[in-house]
Amino acid sequence: MAIFSVYVVNRAGGLIYQADFTQPKxxxxxxxxxxxxxxxxxxxxxxxxxxxxxxxxxxxxxxxxxxxxxxxxxxxxxxxxxxxxxxxxxxxxxxxxxxRPKLSTNERIMLASMFHSLYAIGCQLSPEQRSSGIECLETDTFKLHCFQTLTGIKFILLTDPKQTGIDTLLKKIYEIYADYALKNPFYSVDMPIRCDLFDTNIQALVEQIDRGGVYAGNA
Missing domain, CATH: 2.30.42.40 (Pdz3 Domain)
Incomplete structure (x- = not known):
């Protein structure tokens, strides 16, 4: 599996969605x-x-x-x-x-908040104005990719270091968020995402990427 995890962090640094697609070996x-x-x-x-x-x-x-x-x-x-x-x-x-230990819910919430702070620090340390903040962190076993929307919502992917097309993939996830979360009349921005259609389409996207196919979406 090339996509390990998906995280969505709200404007205050709170974890509002998380899904794992691999189990610790x-x-x-x-x-x-x-x-x-x-x-x-x-x-x-x-x-x-x-x-x-x-x-x-x-x-x-x-x-x-x-x-x-x-x-x-x-x-x-x-x-x-x-x-x-x-x-x-x-x-x-x-x-x-x-x-290897599986992260608890509290640990995931804490780490999401820590990354939110590091992202802000990255913006402040940049010698250039309007820095995008941290977009990619690389280790020998995985890469962390982050895409922040204009409203401040962060979409974070943990992937295999060799996975390509991440920018397009992050934007696809953003489109799924806009289509199935934001258009849900019972959902408010910054609140935890509890939407079956959002879950289903994220899963379908990851499966398509894993098979090397093209994501078509699910109604």
Whole structure:
């Protein structure tokens, strides 16, 4: 999938829409002997690695499952506390599956607000007047693209670094927003976007791009 996520941020920096089109991949599953290495801790409703990177397991990775049983926060699916399970020598050898953490809703809201502030800082730091602000941030694994409308609404895409035609894609998303959100009589600008037609057309657009096709729109 070339398009990873779509975000829409309102004029005040609030997150009003977000959709993911990929799931975090499992990084590693490993069987350990007692005592457990690495060190785990509870953080923001997740059990994460806090120390002891090894064999592809990195600090910040989340415990996804133990001995095939899914983890839910600090507990396993059967209600057992994860820290108690890994501290008991009788449970070893033990197989633990680790993966990159999925962002919580609160984290997404916070990051959207942070980007809104960075965008404004970018405008102020520019040596030229009327700077557009941050339009693209690039890493080795993804690119962040931002298009701000004249009214101040920001459309943000996370894509594969090799994805092309982003400017056109962002404008297509803006057109979908104008057609299916703004024309909805029950929608007010800057409010969260809760429109089935908007969701459907965003999904169709991403699927068309993934297949290398041309987006035609859905009524």
């Amino acid at each position: 499992t990084e590693v599953e490993k069987t350990f002997g007692f005592p457990l290495e690495p060190t785990l801790k509870h953080y923001d409703e997740r059990m994460v690695v806090s120390f002891g990177q090894r064999d592809g397991i990195k600090v910040g990775h989340t415990v996804l499952a133990i001995n095939g049983m899914p983890a839910k926060g600090r507990q396993l699916e059967d209600g057992r506390d994860i820290l108690e399970v890994v501290a008991n020598p009788e449970n070893y050898p033990i197989a633990i599956k680790f993966g």
